[in-house]
Amino acid sequence: MSESGNEQHKTGNRRHLRQAVDITGTISANDGNYDIEMLDLSKSGAKLRLKDSSVSLSIGQQVNLELQWPLETSYNKLDVSAVVMRMEDNEVSVKFDHVPDTDTSD
Numbered sequence: 001m002s003e004s005g006n007e008q009h010k011t012g013n014r015r016h017l018r019q020a021v022d023i024t025g026t027i028s029a030n031d032g033n034y035d036i037e038m039l040d041l042s043k044s045g046a047k048l049r050l051k052d053s054s055v056s057l058s059i060g061q062q063v064n065l066e067l068q069w070p071l072e073t074s075y076n077k078l079d080v081s082a083v084v085m086r087m088e089d090n091e092v093s094v095k096f097d098h099v100p101d102t103d104t105s106d
Helices: none
Strands: 018-029 032-041 045-050 062-068 077-088 091-098
Touching: 018 045, 032 062, 045 077, 062 091
Parallel strands: none
Antiparallel strands: 018 032, 018 062, 032 045, 045 091, 062 077, 077 091
């Protein structure tokens, strides 16, 4: 991690910059809910670490993420649908299907 605590990186053929984050939550898949840590985040997806290394997900599998923000905000959690793009050991890369619009200003 960089000195500022914010590590940004873009590697390979990625279209979107990835930002290191400190977000926890759960992933719903295989008829269960599993604790996760989000390692990095981009506009289109995220890299996650499953706390239970025995969980196996399939490429293309539809999952739901319930994310808890590390700072107090008017939204204490966010539900996001995603598709598993990659799985290696207990690390999972997902592509977001849709991120809900949380703008409440009119």
